[in-house]
Amino acid sequence: MNWTVIGIWLGALLSLSLYSFLYKDNPFYKFAEHLFVGMSAGYWVIYTIMNVLIPNWWNNLVPAEGGMQPIWLIPGVLGLFMVLRVVPKLSGLSRFSLALIVGTGAGLSMTAMFQTNALAQVNGTIIALGQGGGWFDWVSNLILVAGVVCGLVYFFFSKAHTGVIGGAANVGITLLMVAFGASFGYTVMARISLLIGQTQFLLFDWLPTMGIHL
Template sequence: MSWTFVGIWLGALLSLSLYSFLYKDNPFYKFAEHLFVGMSAGYWVIYNIKNVLIPNWWNNLVPAEGGFQPIWLIPGTLALFMLLRIVPKLSSLSRMSLSLIVGTGAGLSLTAMLQTNALAQVNGTIIALGQGGDLLSWISNIIIVTGVVCGLVYFFFSKAHTGVVGGAANIGITILMVAFGASFGYTVMARISLLIGQTQFLLFEWLPTMGIHL
């Protein structure tokens, strides 16, 4: 009996246990759920120690070629501060680490986020109508520009949504609904894809271990 065989059977039995929730809550589902949560937590702790803490911090603090680099005590101390959240009297120290993370993250991504998700998109909308192309692209460009403008009008609350403004807002909300519908359709596809993946595993990997070949 190989480890692959054991793995396939474990995967199959746990999958079926989880799917059994669709009938009703039961001990098999509870067992699989708790096992998953426990295994995930344990796995992440070990993975982060081995792949993040040791190579990124410990190996720099105490290099293999010898010596000791005290500068690396600073990130170590900040990491320790994060863990002090579980000690009520010292939990405020974690704010120092958190502020560093938030400050670095915000500073790094502020301009990039603005450029990528705002300015580039605005730029794309401005040039859309002026671009050449066939009739379909021209219609598509008009829909994009109209959709963006009317969508923004819908979120403009300093004027009552009546008359022209109301009409534009209605077009805006309609465009938003179409976008939400497309998003929902994609979500359905994603969930069915996961079911398909697990079904392929059960049909073409698990059943053959019992001599059933479809």
């Protein structure tokens, strides 16, 4: 018995404990779940300290070359405000930090979202219908353009989906559902490959440790 075999057994038993959830909630699943949640929470605490707090804040506040950069006290104070949530009388201070996080997040997201979700889509849709040459390309391009326009109509909230607008919205949502169906199938295939990988681990790594070779 060596550490590799112990690792394989731990992996196999925890995998089976998690799969046991398919039957119903049971003590094995509970054990694996609590172990997973607890270990991952602990891991992320250390990860955040070592990879975020120390390199991004502490090393800037107190650089290796000496001295201190007082400007870096500001994020430190904001962080302290968050910790003060545990003190009921001072918990209101955390709202300053939260307001900064939410406001900055919304502001920074605005340009990125606008770029990727609006302009890039519009830019990619402006094509000549005859681009590609053949009749199939012509039809494909027409479906692309009509799909984008009708999809946008579906997301009109200030007009009732009746008449022409309703018809266009129906075409839009139908095309969206076709795309979602394709995406569903594609992702399920990827999930099946994960299942196959874990099954192979159990069959070809774990069973041989008990002398069972397939």
